[in-house]
Amino acid sequence: MEDPTKVTIPARLLGALHAEAAKAAPREACGILLGNGHDIERISPAANVHSEPEARFEIDPRALIDAYRDARGGGPQVLGYYHSHPAGPPEPSSTDRAMAAADGSIWAIIGLGRVEFWRDGPSGFVPVGYSCPAR
Numbered sequence: 001m002e003d004p005t006k007v008t009i010p011a012r013l014l015g016a017l018h019a020e021a022a023k024a025a026p027r028e029a030c031g032i033l034l035g036n037g038h039d040i041e042r043i044s045p046a047a048n049v050h051s052e053p054e055a056r057f058e059i060d061p062r063a064l065i066d067a068y069r070d071a072r073g074g075g076p077q078v079l080g081y082y083h084s085h086p087a088g089p090p091e092p093s094s095t096d097r098a099m100a101a102a103d104g105s106i107w108a109i110i111g112l113g114r115v116e117f118w119r120d121g122p123s124g125f126v127p128v129g130y131s132c133p134a135r
């Protein structure tokens with residue numbers, strides 16, 4: 001996460017994020033972004049265990065524990081998280097801002113047919129550009 005202004009994500013993973021959002025609707029999809037540095041290399045879909053999954057999300061804690069354990073064991077790093085807004089724009093909601101940990105993680109939000117990336121930084125969410133690497 002050296003460069004705070006952008007990330008890379010393969011086009012097929014952008015497609016997968018849209019597919020996850022469509023599959024979960026009208027509930028919010030959620031999951032974990034894995035990779036190295038500022039390169040997102042995998043997404044790990046997780047159950048949304050929030051009691052109001054149409055309007056909120058909570059990533060299954062078991063999935064987070066597993067992802068961090070894998071990272072410590074030499075697997076890809078946990079770069080951040082994704083979730084969908086079934087009826088809203090791909091911007092952090094007031095709920096998202098209240099949940100933010102200001103830990104520098106990347107948040108991908110899917111909404112209104114778009115995916116946008118944000119960094120959960122010390123002064124709030126900031127937009128992060130992305131590019132799709134040529135393979």
Ligand SMILES: [Zn+2]
Nearest residue numbers: 083085093096
């Ligand atoms: Zn949200």
